Amino acid sequence: MNPREDSITAWFKARSRLDPAAFPIGIGDDMAEIRVGENASVLITTDMLLDGTHFDLNTATLEQVGYKAMAASLSDCAAMATVPLAAVAAVALPPGFGSGQLQELHAGITRAAEKYDCPLVGGDITAWARAHPFAINVTMLSRRAGNVPIRRSGAQVGDDICVTGSLGGSVYRKHLEFEPRVAEALKIAQAVDIHAMMDITDGLSTDLNRICQQSGVGAVVDAASIPISDDARRRDDPLKAALDDGEDFELLFTLAPEQGDALIRTWEGPVPITAIGRITEAAGMQLRQPDGQRVELVPGGFDHLKDWASERQHRRTGNR
């Protein structure tokens, strides 16, 4: 997913005329839900990962790539607070890739499959006719737990906004090693009434904007509350990294403030949960800075307003 994708997704969604009795959740969430028989349903997610875009085989091993491809889909299962069931994987192989490479990839897939009890049940192996990069697509099925699957569109005015873990700097390490928050999502969904949830794949600012857009609400985020990861602190602007870097694969969710208080008070970890802001009636997103000033929070790159603009101008003109 990238921001450009949102308008395309909306276009696809508008043209999908799904019967909600057969398809309780359609295009636009982390997974779609498909009714199977009278009292059962499955949820489905599909993710394509490309060498050079989502990983770099010059620095990542195929074992890591296999793990990441599975973990990205497992994170979607978590985003809906559902239980992973099974996965299929399809690969496009560059010339020269053989059984050795596939076995290495399989080791990574299996590591994730066993850890999260979500076996690989099928796949497809194709090869590029010419020298093009490795690609892997994982499709995963999940099932409902005791709770209903959590969607992006349920955020309510006054909700607390919470995240798991810490944010930013994933590119240094975490994007290949992250632990999808499957157990945490189920535990949270069974403890409290979550209104909206997704996993953070394109950065907090972009993904919170998706929840706001789909729920018809706005948000205020407290800059001082955002859990900035150690790796984000290696960046020039750690706060910006925590807001805008992709591939955190943490949970972003909203719930009534008293529920949020209770959750955080009773939560025993080890993955932290942090309240970072509030859902507002006013559309758009704002960032409350440590000095109390509010600035517009723009998906994919927050706007320091004049300060930020003038700082850049200062730099450009050599005034500082």
Next chain:
Amino acid sequence: MNPREDSITAWFKARSRLDPAAFPIGIGDDMAEIRVGENASVLITTDMLLDGTHFDLNTATLEQVGYKAMAASLSDCAAMATVPLAAVAAVALPPGFGSGQLQELHAGITRAAEKYDCPLVGGDITAWARAHPFAINVTMLSRRAGNVPIRRSGAQVGDDICVTGSLGGSVYRKHLEFEPRVAEALKIAQAVDIHAMMDITDGLSTDLNRICQQSGVGAVVDAASIPISDDARRRDDPLKAALDDGEDFELLFTLAPEQGDALIRTWEGPVPITAIGRITEAAGMQLRQPDGQRVELVPGGFDHLKDWASERQHRRTGNR
């Protein structure tokens, strides 16, 4: 799938320790089956199609590619005699691909989705960082019809071998326009007791070998009985084209001879069903030529034995 894939698939299958109660059908068939709740299951298939391998965007439209990607998965649903439920699609876009291209692709996906009542319920859009070709992955779910899903491993000694439609020369036209045999498969499975079935994607000789291998049997195919397509007749060796060309997307199945006779006698088409041979106890595959002689039938390139070898030698040495 390509022949090299068989050994890899066998390797993956050997390492998948799936509980048959939860996963009635695992790796190695056209679809895997996953139990969902007490009395329901879904089947799943995933297929990656690559520009330059499975289609050529210099000559095919994106509408055709969208249709083909769906139809290939629908053909897997047919191969198991199951009812298509829903699909998800993921794409990797070359630089310069935008909403116009995606809308054209969507038109082809939708054409197949509406014709076969199998809506698109989700997807993923990714982009190559550099100039690499378009790729599309479709994953499809299906459900059981009145019959059990038909596997590859059930062929029995003495079975008739049957195919739908006509074979060979798909590359000229059919590979972009084929009609997956969903309705035919369900009709056949409800009329008679099919022992083994798959769809022909890598050519009759290769795919029949898969049924033989997985069933622990052999086969004799009558060369004179093979329904050779008009497009195969454009080839230098039409019989070889019908045996070895890929992407027929026809059904290949085996059943008791009296069942085969009854099926063909009562079948009202319009897609023809033809009995082309017999399952044998002796391992391996043979081709019975019109003169009655039997030659070995090799997956992916049948062997005319001395005749063929000497013909080539004649050509090479200019003796004819």
